[in-house]
Amino acid sequence: MTVEMPQLVVDDDVVDFTQQLVRIRSVYDPVAGTDESAAAELVVSKMREFGWAPTVTEVAPGRPNVVADVDGGGGPGPILAFEGHLDVVTEGNMATWTVDPYGGEIRDGRLYGRGSADMKSGVAAMLYAVRALQLAGPFAGRIRVMALIDEEGMMLGAKHLAASGGLEGVDGVIVCEPEEGEICTSAKGALRVRVDMHGKMAHGAMPQHGRNPLPAVARLAAWCGDYQDKLQAETGTHPHLGDVYVTPTVLSGGSLEQMNVIPAVATVALDVRTVPGVDHAKIVEAVTDAANDLAAAAGVTAEVAVIDDRPSVEVDPDHPMVRALAEAHRAVTGEEPRYGGVPGSTDGTVLTRDAGVATVVYGPGGKWIAHQSDEYVEVDEIRRATAVFAEAARRFLSRVVE
Ligand SMILES: [Zn+2]
Numbered sequence: 001m002t003v004e005m006p007q008l009v010v011d012d013d014v015v016d017f018t019q020q021l022v023r024i025r026s027v028y029d030p031v032a033g034t035d036e037s038a039a040a041e042l043v044v045s046k047m048r049e050f051g052w053a054p055t056v057t058e059v060a061p062g063r064p065n066v067v068a069d070v071d072g073g074g075g076p077g078p079i080l081a082f083e084g085h086l087d088v089v090t091e092g093n094m095a096t097w098t099v100d101p102y103g104g105e106i107r108d109g110r111l112y113g114r115g116s117a118d119m120k121s122g123v124a125a126m127l128y129a130v131r132a133l134q135l136a137g138p139f140a141g142r143i144r145v146m147a148l149i150d151e152e153g154m155m156l157g158a159k160h161l162a163a164s165g166g167l168e169g170v171d172g173v174i175v176c177e178p179e180e181g182e183i184c185t186s187a188k189g190a191l192r193v194r195v196d197m198h199g200k201m202a203h204g205a206m207p208q209h210g211r212n213p214l215p216a217v218a219r220l221a222a223w224c225g226d227y228q229d230k231l232q233a234e235t236g237t238h239p240h241l242g243d244v245y246v247t248p249t250v251l252s253g254g255s256l257e258q259m260n261v262i263p264a265v266a267t268v269a270l271d272v273r274t275v276p277g278v279d280h281a282k283i284v285e286a287v288t289d290a291a292n293d294l295a296a297a298a299g300v301t302a303e304v305a306v307i308d309d310r311p312s313v314e315v316d317p318d319h320p321m322v323r324a325l326a327e328a329h330r331a332v333t334g335e336e337p338r339y340g341g342v343p344g345s346t347d348g349t350v351l352t353r354d355a356g357v358a359t360v361v362y363g364p365g366g367k368w369i370a371h372q373s374d375e376y377v378e379v380d381e382i383r384r385a386t387a388v389f390a391e392a393a394r395r396f397l398s399r400v401v402e
Contacts, residue, residue: 008136008394010386014128015111015379017046019104021120022113027090028063028153035062036086036149043086043123043147050131052145059149059160066147067166070130072397077141078171080321080396081357082130082389083158083347084123085151088115089371096373110376117365121377122176122385123147125364129389136390141397144170151347154308158347162354172321172358172396174389175348178365178377181333181385182340183325185360188241189274189312190345191283195220195291196267197253199300204260213266214253216298221248221268223290231278238275240341241312245273246283269307273343276314310345313352315360321396322360328391329362332384343367362388 025032026039040056047054047068054068066086091101091114099105101114111121130143146166148157161167197217202210228246235244253266272283284306291302315322317339329337342348348359364385365377 008132008387008390010132010383010390011128012383014124014386015382017128018111018116018121018124018377018382019106021124022104022111022116023102025102026087026115028087028150029090037062037064039086040064040066040147040149043127046127047145050127050134057160057164059156063149063156065149065157065161067161068145070134070143070145072134072139072141072143074138074140077139077397077399079142079144079169080393081144081146081167081170081173082126082176083146083148083173083351084119084126084176085157085347086123086147086149087152088118088120089152092373098374106379109379111379111382112374112376114375116375117178117377118370118375119177119363119365121365121382122178122363125382125386126176126389129386129393132386132390133393136394139394139397140399143393143397148347155347155350158350159354162351167351167355167357170357172319172360173348173351174321174325174392175346175359175361176363176385176389177342177346177361178363178367178370179340179342179361180365180367181329181362181381182338182367183322183329183360183362184240184340184342185317185322186238186240186276186314187312187342187345187349187361189278189280190308190310191272191274191280192307193270193272193284193287194267194305194307195269195287196265196303197291197295197300198265198303199262199298201264202262204262207262210262211299212262213298213300214263216294216300216302217251217253217266217268219294220291221251223294224248224270227286227290235275235278238341240339241275241343244275244278247271247273274312276312278312280309280311310349311353313349313359315358319358319360321358324396325360325362325388325392327395328388332387332391
């Protein structure tokens with residue numbers, strides 16, 4: 001089947017708009033008094049300039065989600081969504097930057113600054129992609145453009161959107177995070193568990209009158225390695241996401257100022273990273289059993305708390321949205337698409353978990369440059385991603401891929 005497609009033209013202003021976004025320090029930083037509001041305002045004004053009617057929802061004070069529905073005017077059809085986050089992580093130590101993190105400077109074809117890759121270029125690209133498609137003529141269905149808050153924190157924006165029915169009827173979401181042009185059909189799960197062991201405080205000279213929780217938390221931290229070996233052997237290595245990890249990241253108890261005191265409480269915290277098929281509830285059960293056994297053996301008690309639970313998510317590579325993206329990548333870049341996985345979690349994880357919607361992650365910028373000093377994105381990659389997004393939306397909505 002041949003399909004007539006009008007020329008899609010990407011406006012070069014997408015680069016300038018990325019620079020404007022990078023120049024806003026949208027770090028959620030209550031001490032410095034910065035948040036996502038200024039970046040949200042800029043996105044809102046661009047959407048209005050495009051003739052869209054964005055909805056602004058304050059999720060927390062000064063922290064609004066911005067969502068616009070763009071109807072193609074070509075009759076009923078699927079709903080495709082694009083998602084990006086407005087917040088960035090802190091610039092960290094300024095001395096480690098050789099450029100102004102909020103300068104948006106372009107040097108040798110690279111646009112520098114905090115958020116240039118993660119992910120203001122992705123936000124700019126999704127806006128200009130939808131605009132390009134709109135200018136090319138009517139299309140069937142609708143596109144929802146979503147710029148959310150707090151991805152780098154607790155993902156409050158994505159949680160709020162999913163909980164308030166913001167994904168109802170949506171057939172798929174393209175999450176525009178920096179993945180180096182890889183089509184990421186899976187993302188790792190994350191589970192954070194805190195274990196407090198409660199004993200009895202006593203003088204170091206008379207330990208027989210206390211119950212020391214420290215050896216028990218140390219044994220639990222060591223147990224993680226054995227448990228990880230067991231889980232890895234059971235689960236196997238995922239082709240895109242690699243292995244399961246069970247990492248103790250915090251071990252605390254007692255104080256250096258009071259070395260003659262047996263502390264009443266000691267804590268170990270675990271950062272568990274999983275792949276599809278791994279049952280988080282079973283991991284929590286295993287940690288709880290181990291904690292209780294080790295605590296009992298030491299005469300102390302264990303208290304286990306799940307601090308965060310984000311499942312590993314996966315979308316079928318044959319999902320029409322993923323196929324449209326792959327075909328668009330091929331058409332725009334002339335290269336075969338590469339498939340990959342997201343090592344951490346994204347807003348897409350929450351959208352899939354809480355709203356059951358299919359998500360795929362693809363966007364401009366290097367995977368590993370995010371959160372680093374001298375973060376940058378290749379300017380050509382911004383233009384290319386914009387064209388791929390527009391082409392993917394056109395193919396998905398016109399049901400060329402089914
Ligand atoms: Zn990001």
